[in-house]
Amino acid sequence: QSALTQPASVSGSPGQSIIISCTGTSSDVGGNNHVSWYQQHPGKAPKLTIYEVRNRPSGVPDRFSASKSANTASLTISGLQAEDEADYYCASYTTSNTFVFGTGTKVTVL
Amino acid sequence: QVQLVQSGAELKKPGASVKVSCKASGYTFTSYHIHWLRQAPGQGLEWLGTIFRSAGNTKNAQKFQGRLTMTRDTATSTVYMDLSSLTSEDTAVYFCARETPSSYCFDYWGLGTLVTVSS
Numbered sequence: 001q002s003a004l005t006q007p008a009s010v011s012g013s014p015g016q017s018i019i020i021s022c023t024g025t026s027s028d029v030g031g032n033n034h035v036s037w038y039q040q041h042p043g044k045a046p047k048l049t050i051y052e053v054r055n056r057p058s059g060v061p062d063r064f065s066a067s068k069s070a071n072t073a074s075l076t077i078s079g080l081q082a083e084d085e086a087d088y089y090c091a092s093y094t095t096s097n098t099f100v101f102g103t104g105t106k107v108t109v110l
Numbered sequence: 111q112v113q114l115v116q117s118g119a120e121l122k123k124p125g126a127s128v129k130v131s132c133k134a135s136g137y138t139f140t141s142y143h144i145h146w147l148r149q150a151p152g153q154g155l156e157w158l159g160t161i162f163r164s165a166g167n168t169k170n171a172q173k174f175q176g177r178l179t180m181t182r183d184t185a186t187s188t189v190y191m192d193l194s195s196l197t198s199e200d201t202a203v204y205f206c207a208r209e210t211p212s213s214y215c216f217d218y219w220g221l222g223t224l225v226t227v228s229s
Contacts, residue, residue, distance in 0.1 A: 001172070003154065034214035038155070045205060045222055046155065051215040089155050093214040098171055099145070099157040 004029060004090055004102035011108040012080045020105045022073040022090030028100050030071035034093035037066060037075045041086045049088075050075060077107070085109045112136040114144075114206050114220035121226045127194040130223045132206030139187040140164070143209040145216060146180060146191045148202040158204075161189055163211060196227045 005023040012018040022029065022037075029035055035053045038046035048057050050066040053073065063078045073092075077084055090102035117131040132144065146158040159170035161180040168180045179192040189206060204223045207216035 032214075036215035038216070045219040046216070047219075048215055048217050051213060051217075057217065091155070091157075091215070096172075097169060099214075101155040101157065104154040 001028075001094060001096065001098060001100045004092060004100055006088075006090060006102040006105045008103070009106045009108065011110055012077075013110045014080055014082065016080050017076060017078045018080060018107065020075045020077075020088055020090075020107070022075070022092075022102045024071050024073075024092055024100070026071060027096070028092040028094045029068065029073050029090075031095050032093055033068070035066075035068055035073045036091045037064075037073075038089045038091065039084075039086045040089065046089065080109055082109050112208065112218045114208065114218055116204075116206060116220040116223045119224040119226070121228065122196050123229055124197055124227055126196050126227075127192060128196060128200075128225050129190055129192045130204050130206075130225070132189045132191070132220050134187045134189070134208070137208075140184060141211075143211060144180075144182070144189045145207045145209055146178075146204065147207060147216070148204045149222075150199075150202040153202075156202075158191070158193075160209070193225075196225075198227050201225065201227045 033053045037050035039049045040046040053068045054066050066075045088105045113135045115133045145160045161168050177194045182189045206220045208218040
């Protein structure tokens with residue numbers, strides 16, 4: 001199972017919006033709605049940010065939103081803040097009943 | 111509150127095995143699946159496998175078939191991950207994470223256990 005494809009880095013100024021893409025195949029992202037996103041600060045464990053394509057867990061700010069079209073999922077951070085600087089990973093359940101992660105995206109707040 | 115407390119760092123020689131534990135608290139242990147994931151230095155996340163809540167059966171990633179064993183002790187709410195035939199490529203931080211059944215996501219994570227494989 002190959003890793004899902006994410007851009008290596010995305011940057012934006014405070015207050016701006018950025019979008020992170022996550023491209024897979026019909027065997028993972030395109031095959032179900034079980035796409036999730038994780039935020040990871042350096043040296044920390046990942047934190048669930050989005051589940052089931054577009055749902056935010058309690059406590060996640062509403063500036064985080066997400067969607068999916070065909071084999072590509074997207075995470076949008078609106079009103080970018082300094083604390084959003086982190087690595088972001090998408091993940092998908094697969095038709096083989098396994099999980100696959102994205103390659104990861106480093107978000108830099110300029 | 112939900113906590114997953116992992117065992118401490120390990121240094122192993124190539125060819126050896128490592129066993130990492132993950133003790134759960136703050137919720138009903140047998141109501142949630144536990145997954146194992148890892149992250150090599152400077153690299154992304156990788157899913158290793160799952161131990162399911164009800165019967166404790168497991169599902170591994172194909173890559174680890176034959177050398178990954180996951181077990182649990184319901185009396186102590188602890189899950190174990192045993193990885194054998196270690197190579198330097200297994201050097202990574204290993205995480206356990208909880209999944210609410212049918213949510214297909216990892217809602218709580220342990221802090222991670224660094225496993226270093228070096229001669």
